[in-house]
Amino acid sequence: MNMTDTIKHHLTPEILMAYSAGTLPEAFGLVVATHVSMCDVCRAELDSYDAVGGAVMEDATTADLSSDALAATMKLISEGNITPEAPRRSTGTLPSPLQDYVGGDISAIKWKPLGMGVKQAMLPTSKAATARLLYIPAGAAVPDHGHQGTEMTLVLQGAFVDEEDRFARGDVEVANEDMEHTPIADMGEDCICLAVTDAPLKFNAFIPRLAQRFLRI
Amino acid sequence: MNKTNNDWTAQIYAIRDTQDQAAFAELFAHFAPRVKGFLMKSGADASLAEECTQEVMATIWRKAHMFDPSRASAATWIFTIARNRKIDALRKQRRPEPEDLPWGPEAEPDQAEAIGLKQETEQLAIAIKELPEKQRILVEQAYFGDLSHSEIAEITGLPLGTIKSRIRLALERLRHAMK
């Protein structure tokens, strides 16, 4: 599912490095894996951070293994089955990593209405951050009300625009506390996004920023 | 075999093609203590690190057919397997993985690409070693998992330029081969 030529908004270096190091909360990891499935620019950058990890491990202090470790490993190998895994590659709207969490493509999403045509579906991840899919009707708009923590919004269908930019399928918006703008969902098509936040689940942070704008909360 | 000239590709191919236990023993002698050291620095106690290291090494045997020297060095590839085991065993959460790239007999790794990537990877390793002490320690801490995101933001000026364009070329070639 390569869309490299049309994607304009990418993941930040620190997010890619933390994903490579394996220190990112699961929900943010889901945004990274989904975007990288569509974007060779970020895939190449991620691979280069993995190369940094390889170099760090190569030079790290070694730890001796028990004397029978090799034999024990050969035993593990002989006990396990080698079943070559089929390549994971999506032909639908949702890239494979997201389909793993939804249990299928767009039609399998279990939406819960939030009012005014906006819908959401929570995805099961570890508690450090929350991930949800948002459905925003075409043309809906609201002023921004600010927010907390780090939020990432990845567009899966349709698009939204603000004063300066347009975010279409594959684009990811990475926002922190300082960002203020007023996005509008494109008229052409209803917008579906993956929205992730690490803000604590207070009342006003319960619905992510994008939904807050559209809901006028 | 001279360590500096050894990129371990031959051993991994021997495991893949002939289930060569001697080649695996060589790979094990070099990488298992590094994987265990990495896991212990990441917070695993000695017995958990030992158990996970054996599983990581067994995974290398099972996934030898997935190794692509035009996209990643052996050290890089083994790091990603150890990292995934770390997330599973230490952080106890799922790891969402990107979709697989096109892969098949049509897309056999290109020899020249693999050699180019090997050189870039070596240069990257040297560049990391030559970073100022404070920055180098930050990079290590980022991979051992005790750095916050704002601290990571301070070290993103890593010398990744050439290796990044090398990997992009390999990806484009892969995509092209499948068209």
Ligand SMILES: [Zn+2]
């Ligand atoms: Zn990207």
